[in-house]
Amino acid sequence: MTDTASQAQFTAKTLSEALPYIQRYAGQTIVVKYGGHAMVDPALSAGFARDVVLLKALGIHPVVVHGGGPQIGNLLEKLGITSEFKGGLRVTDEATMEVVEMVLSGPINKSIVRAINQAGGKAVGLSGSDGNLIRAEKATKTSKDPDSHIEQVLDLGFVGEPSAVDTTVLLAMLRADANLIPVVAPVGVGADGARYNINADTAAGALAAALGASRLLLLTDVAGVLDKDKKLMREIPVADIPGLIADGTAAGGMIPKLETAAHSVNHGVGAAVILDGRAPHALLLELFTEHGAGTLVS
Numbered sequence: 001m002t003d004t005a006s007q008a009q010f011t012a013k014t015l016s017e018a019l020p021y022i023q024r025y026a027g028q029t030i031v032v033k034y035g036g037h038a039m040v041d042p043a044l045s046a047g048f049a050r051d052v053v054l055l056k057a058l059g060i061h062p063v064v065v066h067g068g069g070p071q072i073g074n075l076l077e078k079l080g081i082t083s084e085f086k087g088g089l090r091v092t093d094e095a096t097m098e099v100v101e102m103v104l105s106g107p108i109n110k111s112i113v114r115a116i117n118q119a120g121g122k123a124v125g126l127s128g129s130d131g132n133l134i135r136a137e138k139a140t141k142t143s144k145d146p147d148s149h150i151e152q153v154l155d156l157g158f159v160g161e162p163s164a165v166d167t168t169v170l171l172a173m174l175r176a177d178a179n180l181i182p183v184v185a186p187v188g189v190g191a192d193g194a195r196y197n198i199n200a201d202t203a204a205g206a207l208a209a210a211l212g213a214s215r216l217l218l219l220t221d222v223a224g225v226l227d228k229d230k231k232l233m234r235e236i237p238v239a240d241i242p243g244l245i246a247d248g249t250a251a252g253g254m255i256p257k258l259e260t261a262a263h264s265v266n267h268g269v270g271a272a273v274i275l276d277g278r279a280p281h282a283l284l285l286e287l288f289t290e291h292g293a294g295t296l297v298s
């Protein structure tokens, strides 16, 4: 066989092997969180957009929720606004909130929408404020003082936690006759109309639970959750998550990922996976092959 013929044979075999997975997910909703770190390489971003369009073409309903933490950080720095994180969440005052909404609902959201449309899909960008998609309330987080071990309440400003999700707008977009791909920026709206900065993983988990998604895929810039010896943890039972956070195995940005994975699985999502968005076609590998990459939370 020539190289070309064997390559074609391999492609056909791969497609054929994907059939049971395609059948399993057809008609299901998959929420994909696209992290700010995972979107820095233009070739990877184009590949991601193509993969999302492929899912849609196979009769699966992808809903993209994006982050943009590094991009928000860059603009804040240019503007001379200092920013700090507590427990993986950005402390958000009014000036920071202005930049967060500008970056997330502006260039980031639109560049993902354009990339998906460029790949032949029909993406529509919206934020958690549109159609009251994500109602939020001020986040109430606590942390333990490392010296005194006393639990302290953190004031994170306009950081929000989802309090209710109204899926009307998403369900309208996912109807077969609309065939749209929603791309959601994680800015929620409070009961008083105030806007809230929601961690994108948390927003994705809330949408996955409200939509009864079969998978929540969190694409990030590490292979998955690493243990104390920096080895990839292939599977984590939900019950182990509080311990991993408490003993410091999971820190920073990994905390909201694991918390949202636990929340979504406890609220009916089939499984959550934290996986490496830097790997080409991470989505396809996870969904359509036996060798799911990353860390499975179930």
Ligand SMILES: Nc1ncnc2c1ncn2[C@@H]1O[C@H](COP(=O)(O)OP(=O)(O)O)[C@@H](O)[C@H]1O
Binding pocket: 034, 035, 036, 037, 038, 067, 069, 219, 220, 221, 222, 224, 225, 226, 227, 249, 250, 251, 252, 253, 254, 255
């Ligand atoms: N146990 C862990 N395993 C893997 N990454 C971890 C762990 N604990 C903390 N992290 C950090 O979490 C980061 C991923 O979160 P984050 O920076 O918020 O990514 P994203 O922008 O994709 O949401 C990793 O790059 C790593 O620095």
Ligand SMILES: CC(=O)N[C@@H](CCC(=O)OP(=O)(O)O)C(=O)O
Binding pocket: 034, 035, 036, 037, 066, 067, 068, 069, 070, 072, 088, 089, 090, 100, 159, 160, 186, 197, 198, 199, 200, 201, 253
């Ligand atoms: C409250 C909070 O921390 N909000 C995040 C929202 C963006 C985000 O989550 O982006 P990544 O997924 O790329 O980290 C922030 O301000 O950075």
